[in-house]
Amino acid sequence: MARNAPFLTPQLKLLIVDDSNVIRRRIERSQQIEQLQVVGVASNGAEAIEVFRQTDPDVVTMDITMPEMDGIECVEQLVAMKPQVLILIVSALADKATAVEAMAKGANGFLNKPFSDRQLNEALAELIGGA
Amino acid sequence: MSSIDRARSGPQDHMSRRWSARMRDRAATAGFLVLLVAFIGLVLVPGYRLANQLSADTAALKLASEQRGQPVAIAKSLLAVRDRLGSRAFVGQAVKDLGDAVQGFEQSLAQLKPSAAGNSAELREIEGLWADYRKVLDPVAGFEGLPYRESDAVGTQLSSRGRQLQKDTRQAINASREATDHLNSALSAVGTGLEQQVVTASATLRKLMITGVAFACLLLTLLAYFQWLKARHERLAVEARNQTRDILGTVRDGLFLIDADFRIGKTHSAALSALFRRDDFSGMTLEELLRDTVSEKTLATTTKYVQLLWGERANEKLIRSINPLAEVEVHFDRGDGSRDLRYLEFDFHRVKGEHGVRHVLVSVNDVTSRVLLARELKESQAKSQAQMDMLLGLLQVDPEHLLAFLDDTSAALAQINSVLRVPARGDGDFRSKIDEIFREMHRIKGDAATLGLASVETRTHAFEDLLQDLRNRPQLSGNDFLPLVVSLDEILGHLQSIRELASRAEDLRANALLNAAPRVPPATRSVDAGTHDIAPPLDALAQRIAADAGKKVRLVTAGLDEVPGDIRKTLRDVAIQLVRNAVVHGIEDAGTRRGLDKNEIGLLQLQFKSSEQKLELVFQDDGCGIVPERLREAAVRRGDLSPDAAEQLDTKASLALIFKPGFSTHDGNGRDAGRGVGLDFVLKAVNAIGGKISIATAPGKYTRFSIVLPVHCAEQGAVA
Structure with missing residues (x-):
């Protein structure tokens, strides 16, 4: 099913928000979920809002700790702009209270850094399939 | 996706089965x-009507049969009136x-009119006949008064009204014959x-009755089916309840449901009672259950987390990693004042309904x-890591120094052991x-520190x-x-493991050096081994x-090369303690030194001079030098001297205090701080x-120790 999925299902647009180049590249490179197509990357919250406006993604992976505007505030704004957007927080779990706070703002899932490619793919599949 | 569909098909089948069962019940x-x-409309109501009709008809039939004698009775009454008139008898009764x-x-x-016969042609004929008949009957039946006239001449004669009555009667009799x-x-x-x-009607009623019985039978059957x-259902419900009870009684997890107000449901697993050491959870909220066992912050985060599950946005699987109660440390009162530490794992699952x-x-x-277990594993990993670190550390240590240290230390520990074994008589002996023992151990600690053997240093400390x-x-x-x-x-065991590691380290080194430049073979171990160049370790x-x-x-060192071999070890040990003492007690920290206009790097000088x-x-x-007053204060504080005795001490005697066993001006007990054992x-x-x-010494400026030895002192032997 995975091979011909793009012809059967419309691709979902993915925006990657993370201030780490390494993480951004890893998500770009390792995401093998064929329903997803990376349409933009951003390294902070303010930039994310800008890219979000331009590309209108369906799925967003979001770091919490970033310069300019942090992920929690960004989640809140993105959900206000597009309530049906699917947001996966990808962040180091230093403090569960912060993570829960981000979820309460409207994120759909949480992936703990560091993560394996398999964990990332499973989380993305669960996000778009099980939401 | 397909796996998700498959995973979801189960509950859907189940739901459709439940749905069809419900529809069957409704049908x-x-x-x-x-x-x-239908029973009421087709059987009961018509039956009732029919029965009513039947009873009216029966009454009418009875009436009709009773009336058959009436026309004859009327005719007979007419004849009686006529006869009475003829015999001039009393007619009143006959007329009545x-x-x-x-x-x-x-x-x-x-009465017949409203009955079933009311519309029949026969009744209408009777009514017609009767109307005509009445016309001739009414004059007779309505007669009142006397029909006779009395006269003495002819006796009783018909009066004119009597004659009229007679005429009417005759007419009526004529009519009656036909009527x-x-x-x-x-x-x-x-x-x-x-x-x-x-x-x-009876036949119809009978049929209705049979239909009614059939209906009733059908209804009874249905009733029996429902019953x-x-x-x-009740049996299944009881069975299900029993099974639920068995599951809840046996399962090892504490299971319970909470509603939107976080209130705990009435049913919970038996294990929950054991986990929380209480039986009654009714009416409790999750917060009340956790309040005394977890921190306020964790509780607040938990509340928010569970709220996420009540919302629609968060994916249950994708928020499991941030569950604040995934592993929570809880304390329970044992009841005797002590507390029992347990680790609990909470998991939360949505239970979805139609809405x-x-x-x-x-x-x-x-x-x-x-x-x-995980902690133990981690500790053992840390231990392995420490061993590995130690192995790498040992690779840094000159093997000869290390072996000398191990031998010296083993000897010193044997000495301590023998001291421990010697019987003691009183408190003084013990002290x-x-x-x-303190002196020996302190020296080992110094040696270990010099070689960078932190693990030994920690243990000796x-x-x-x-x-x-x-x-x-x-006492x-x-x-x-x-x-x-x-x-x-334990220290002996540790030294043994160091010895083993050292031999492995030596193998490693040997292998590593196989291809390296040829090296001067290590000197044969001798008494002075390990004391070649004491400056770098110091x-x-x-x-x-x-x-x-x-x-x-x-x-800064000078002349250490000239130390005779027989006293090298002693002087090295002495130097270690002096250096330690100077750095801990003498040298001020960099900030203080800057404030005192001193170079922020403290200077230590060690010089060996030999003459004839x-x-x-x-x-x-x-460093800061030694202030005799401070030493006296410390001695008084330690109880070594009375304040009066301390007052009597001159500077020289005061300075001598630092050589007393256990003396220190420091109260701390860091690894290097004053044990008062060094000097x-x-x-x-x-x-x-x-x-x-x-x-x-000059307070604020310097402290100098001069150790003078006779030229031939080696014969007196080194301290053990």
């Missing part, structure tokens, strides 16, 4: 109601009888018609053993034992803690020394202690080889 109920309505008969017939007709027959036959016809109707269904989330299922597990603890006790007995034996054993020690204390120092007459080791630091050791070591120590 049966609807069928029952339709049947009931006629009137009654007429009246009776009239009423019967009126009576007609009326009778018409009444008969009415009766026959009624009879016919009653028979038909059976109900009983079956979204209905409950959140909470499962609780006691994961204490798992957590402890001098402690002092001796812990041993010193035990000794310090003994020193502080008012001592032999049993108090048992922990020392245990700890000593400097390393000074730097380490200084770094620990946040200070900066520089060690004497050997001299001079050690000097440019005590120095004095003893120097004395042992026949030397003397002198101190010169």
Whole structure:
């Protein structure tokens, strides 16, 4: 099913928000979920809002700790702009209270850094399939 | 995606089965109601009407048959009136009888009218006949008064009214001959018609009755079916309840449901009681359950987390990693004041109904053993890591120094062991034992520090803690020394493992050097082995202690090469203690030194001079110097001297205090801080080889130790 999925299902647009180049590249490179197509990357919250406006993604992976505007505030704004957007927080779990706070703002899932490619793919599949 | 669909098909099948079962029940109920309505509409109501009709018809039939005699009775009454008139007898009674008969017939007709015969042609004929007949009957029946006239001449004669009555009677009798027959036959016809109707109605009623019975049977069957269904449901419900009870009673997880207000449901697993050490959870909220066992912050986060599950946005699987109660440390009162530490794992699952989330299922597990096991594993990993670090550390140490250290230390530990074994008589004996052991252990600690063997340093420091603890006790007995034996054993074991690691390290080194440049083979171990060049390890020690204390120092040495082999070990040990003492007590921290206009790097100088007459080791630091007053205060504080005795001491005697066993101006007990054992050791070591120590100090400027030894001191032997 995975091979011909793009012809059967419309691709979902993915925006990657993370201030780490390494993480951004890893998500770009390792995401093998064929329903997803990376349409933009951003390294902070303010930039994310800008890219979000331009590309209108369906799925967003979001770091919490970033310069300019942090992920929690960004989640809140993105959900206000597009309530049906699917947001996966990808962040180091230093403090569960912060993570829960981000979820309460409207994120759909949480992936703990560091993560394996398999964990990332499973989380993305669960996000778009099980939401 | 497909796996998700498959995963979801199960519950859907189940739901559709439940749906069809519910529809079947509804259809049966609807069928029952339709049947009931039909029974009422088609059987009961018509039956009732028919029965009413039947009873009216029967009454009418009875009436009609009774009326058959009436026309004859009227005719007879007419004849009686005529006869009475003829015999001039009293006619009043006969007329009244006629009137009654007429009246009776009239009423019967009126009663027949609403009956089933009311519309029959026969009755209409009777009514016609009767109307005509009445016209001739009424004058007779309505007669009142006397029909006779009395006269003496002719006796009783008909009066004119009597004659009229006679005429009317005759006319009526004439009419009655025809009317009576007609009326009778018409009444008969009415009766026959009624009879016919009653028979038909009865037949219909019978059919209705049979239909009714059939309906009733059907309804009864349905009722019985419902009853059976109900009983079956109840049986299944009881069975399900029992199974639920068995599951909840047996499952090892604490299971319970919470509603949107976080209130705990009425049913929970038995394990929950064991986990929380309480039986009654009714009416409790999750917060109340957790309040005393987890921190406020965790509780607040938990509340928010569970709220996420009640919302629609968060994906249950994708928020599991941020569950704040995934592993939570809880304390329970044992009841005797002590607390029991457990680790609990909470898991939260949505329970969905037709209209979204209905409950959140909470499962609780006691994961204490798992957590402890993981911790143990981590510790053992850390231990392996430490061993590896130690191995790498040992690779840095000159193998000869290391072997010399191991041999010296083993000997010293044997010495301590023998000291421990010597029987002691009184408190004084115990205390001098402690002092001796302290000195030995302190020297080992110094050596270990010099070689960078942190693991040995830590252990010897812990041993010193035990000794310090003994020193502080008012009374001592032999049993108090048992922990020392245990700890000593542990240090011996540790040294053995270092020896093994050292041999592995040596193998590694040898392998690594196979291809390297040829190396001078290690010198044969001798008494002075390990004391070749004591400057680098001393400097390393000074730097380490200084770094620990946040200070900066520089060690300058001179003439150490000239130290005779036989006293090298002693002088090295002495130098270690002097360096340690100077860095800890003498040198100020960099900030203080800057404030005092001193170079922020403290200067330590160690010089060995030899001449024909004497050997001299001079050690000097440019630290804060020694203030005799401080030493006296410390001695008083420690209880070594009374305030009065302290007052009596001059500067020289005051300075001598620093050589007293256990003396220190420091109260801290860091690894390098004042045990008060260093200088005590120095004095003893120097004395042992026949030397003397002198101190010169200027507060705020310097402290200098001069150790003077006779030229031939080696014969006196080194301290063990």
